[in-house]
Amino acid sequence: xxxxxxxxxxxxxxxxxxxxxxxxxxxxxxxxxxxxxxxxxxxxxxxxxxxxxxxxxxxxxxxxxxxxxxxxxxxxxxxxxxxxxxxxxxxxxxxxxxxxxxxxxxxxxxxxxxxxxxxxxxxxxxxxxxxxxxxxxx
Amino acid sequence: xxxxxxxxxxxxxxxxxxxxxxxxxxxxxxxxxxxxxxxxxxxxxxxxxxxxxxxxxxxxxxxxxxxxxxxxxxxxxxxxxxxxxxxxxxxxxxxxxxxxxxxxxxxxxxxxxxxxxxxxxxxxxxxxxxxxxxxxxx
Amino acid sequence: xxxxxxxxxxxxxxxxxxxxxxxxxxxxxxxxxxxxxxxxxxxxxxxxxxxxxxxxxxxxxxxxxxxxxxxxxxxxxxxxxxxxxxxxxxxxxxxxxxxxxxxxxxxxxxxxxxxxxxxxxxxxxxxxxxxxxxxxxx
Amino acid sequence: xxxxxxxxxxxxxxxxxxxxxxxxxxxxxxxxxxxxxxxxxxxxxxxxxxxxxxxxxxxxxxxxxxxxxxxxxxxxxxxxxxxxxxxxxxxxxxxxxxxxxxxxxxxxxxxxxxxxxxxxxxxxxxxxxxxxxxxxxx
Numbered sequence: 001x002x003x004x005x006x007x008x009x010x011x012x013x014x015x016x017x018x019x020x021x022x023x024x025x026x027x028x029x030x031x032x033x034x035x036x037x038x039x040x041x042x043x044x045x046x047x048x049x050x051x052x053x054x055x056x057x058x059x060x061x062x063x064x065x066x067x068x069x070x071x072x073x074x075x076x077x078x079x080x081x082x083x084x085x086x087x088x089x090x091x092x093x094x095x096x097x098x099x100x101x102x103x104x105x106x107x108x109x110x111x112x113x114x115x116x117x118x119x120x121x122x123x124x125x126x127x128x129x130x131x132x133x134x135x136x137x138x
Numbered sequence: 139x140x141x142x143x144x145x146x147x148x149x150x151x152x153x154x155x156x157x158x159x160x161x162x163x164x165x166x167x168x169x170x171x172x173x174x175x176x177x178x179x180x181x182x183x184x185x186x187x188x189x190x191x192x193x194x195x196x197x198x199x200x201x202x203x204x205x206x207x208x209x210x211x212x213x214x215x216x217x218x219x220x221x222x223x224x225x226x227x228x229x230x231x232x233x234x235x236x237x238x239x240x241x242x243x244x245x246x247x248x249x250x251x252x253x254x255x256x257x258x259x260x261x262x263x264x265x266x267x268x269x270x271x272x273x274x275x276x
Numbered sequence: 277x278x279x280x281x282x283x284x285x286x287x288x289x290x291x292x293x294x295x296x297x298x299x300x301x302x303x304x305x306x307x308x309x310x311x312x313x314x315x316x317x318x319x320x321x322x323x324x325x326x327x328x329x330x331x332x333x334x335x336x337x338x339x340x341x342x343x344x345x346x347x348x349x350x351x352x353x354x355x356x357x358x359x360x361x362x363x364x365x366x367x368x369x370x371x372x373x374x375x376x377x378x379x380x381x382x383x384x385x386x387x388x389x390x391x392x393x394x395x396x397x398x399x400x401x402x403x404x405x406x407x408x409x410x411x412x413x414x
Numbered sequence: 415x416x417x418x419x420x421x422x423x424x425x426x427x428x429x430x431x432x433x434x435x436x437x438x439x440x441x442x443x444x445x446x447x448x449x450x451x452x453x454x455x456x457x458x459x460x461x462x463x464x465x466x467x468x469x470x471x472x473x474x475x476x477x478x479x480x481x482x483x484x485x486x487x488x489x490x491x492x493x494x495x496x497x498x499x500x501x502x503x504x505x506x507x508x509x510x511x512x513x514x515x516x517x518x519x520x521x522x523x524x525x526x527x528x529x530x531x532x533x534x535x536x537x538x539x540x541x542x543x544x545x546x547x548x549x550x551x552x
Binding site (some may be wrong): 283284287288289290291292293294304314315316317318319320321325326327328330331332334335347348349351352353354357358360367 | 422423425426427428429430431432452453454456457459463464465466468469470472473485487488489490491492493494495496502529532
C-alpha cells in the first residue's frame with residue numbers, strides 16, 4: 001500500500017516540486033514529510049505558506065482515505081492555524097474518521113520539526129471530505 | 139493601496155515561485171491571478187493542486203483584509219471544491235465580510251479561465267478568519 | 277415549491293418547537309424567519325444560542341438545496357459568528373452555489389431584525405454541503 | 415470547576431430547554447449529555463436536528479475552553495455529520511487543542527447512545543474557535 005500511495009504522490013507535479021515524501025500509508029492512516037525551503041515556500045513573514053500548510057493537510061487526508069477507498073477527490077477541507085509554521089521540516093499525519101460509500105471524512109495534524117529533529121510542535125490541524133472517484137464526485 | 143499589497147505579495151517567496159499577480163486591492167476587496175503550469179502545479183489527476191487552490195483563496199482573503207486592517211495572519215480557512223480546477227489561468231476574488239478589531243472575516247471565489255480568456259468558471263469557494271498582526275494573534 | 281418546503285419544515289419537530297417559518301423557497305434560494313424568545317432560545321449571555329444560529333443556517337441551506345435536488349441531508353456545515361445575535365427576530369437567507377449530482381454546495385447569511393423591523397444586521401454566515409437522499413449519503 | 419461550568423450551563427435558557435447536562439469539565443476537557451425527545455428535537459426524517467448537533471458540539475467546545483480561558487464566545491465552528499443522529503441519548507466530548515491569548519481552538523465528538531446505554535456510536539465531529547470575552551471578540 002505504501003508503494004501505491006508513493007506512486008500516486010510521485011504522479012503529482014506539485015508534490016514533486018515541493019518534495020512531499022510519503023513515509024506511512026496503511027489502514028486509513030498516512031504520514032507526509034516536507035523539508036523547508038526559504039527560497040520558495042514562505043509567506044510574507046517567512047513562515048510556511050498557507051498553500052503548503054493546506055497542501056500537506058489536504059494531501060495527507062487524501063492519502064489516508066486512499067488506503068481504504070482508492071482514488072479520491074477532496075470536496076471540502078478546512079485548516080486551523082495555531083502557531084506560526086516555522087521549522088526545518090514538517091510532518092503531517094492524517095487518519096480516516098469515517099469512511100462512507102459516497103464520502104470519506106478524514107482529519108490531520110501538521111507538526112513543525114526543529115533543529116536536530118528533536119521536538120515536534122503542532123502548528124495546524126485540518127479536516128477534509130473526500131469523494132471516491134469511482135462514485136463520480138459532485 | 140494596490141502597490142502596498144503588491145509589495146507584500148512580492149515579499150513572499152511562495153507567491154513569487156507560483157507567480158501570484160495582484161490585480162486589484164482596495165476597500166476590502168482583492169483580486170489575484172495565476173497562470174497554470176502543468177510541470178509543477180498539478181495534483182495526481184492533472185488539476186490545480188489543492189495547495190494552490192487554498193493558497194490563492196487564503197492569500198486573496200488576506201489581501202482583502204489587509205486593505206482595511208493592515209498586516210494579518212490567517213487563523214482559519216476553509217475551501218469548497220466544486221469543479222475540477224482546470225484552466226489556462228485562474229483568478230481569485232476576495233472580499234471582507236466583517237472587519238472586527240480582533241478578527242476579520244473574509245470570503246473568496248476561485249475561477250478557472252479557459253482558452254481565449256473568454257469564460258470564467260467557478261471551481262472553488264473559500265472563507266478565512268484573519269487576525270491583525272498588531273493584535274498579536276493567538 | 278414553497279408549499280412543499282413548508283410541509284417539510286412542518287414535519288420537523290425541532291422546527292415546529294422553534295417556530296421556523298419558511299417565507300421563500302424557489303430556484304435554489306430559501307428564506308427562513310424566527311421570532312426571538314428569551315425564555316428558551318438564549319446562550320449564557322442572552323444572545324441567540326449557537327444551536328439556533330446553526331439550525332437556521334443549516335436548515336435554510338437545506339431548503340435552498342431541496343428546491344433543486346429534492347430531499348437532502350447535510351454532511352458538513354460551518355458557521356462564522358460575526359456579531360452578537362441579538363434581535364426581536366431573525367431572518368436566514370440561503371442559496372445554492374453549485375448543485376452536483378452527489379453533493380450540493382449552499383451558503384447562507386443570518387440577519388438580526390430589531391424594533392420596528394426596520395434594519396437588518398448581519399450576525400452570522402454559513403455554508404453547507406448537502407447530499408441528495410436518493411444518492412444514499414455517506 | 416465542574417460546578418462553575420454547570421452554573422454557566424444553567425444560565426442559558428436554550429440549554430435548560432434542551433436539558434443539556436454537564437457531566438465533566440476540567441483541564442481543557444468537557445462532556446455534555448442530552449436525552450432525546452422526539453416531540454421537539456427532530457429534523458424532518460426524525461434524526462436529531464442539526465441545531466442540536468451543532469448546539470452540543472459548539473457548547474462542549476466552549477465549556478472545554480472555559481475551563482482554561484474563562485468566559486468565551488465562539489467566532490467559528492464547523493460540523494461533520496457522519497451518521498444519522500439516532501439514539502436514546504447523546505454525549506458530546508470536547509477538548510482544547512490550543513489555547514492562545516486571543517483565540518482558543520477546540521474540537522469535539524458527538525456520540526449516540528442506544529438502548530441499555532451499552533454502545534456509543536460516533537455521529538458527528540466538530541471544531542470551534544473561541545474568543546475569550548475579556549479580550550473583546552471581533
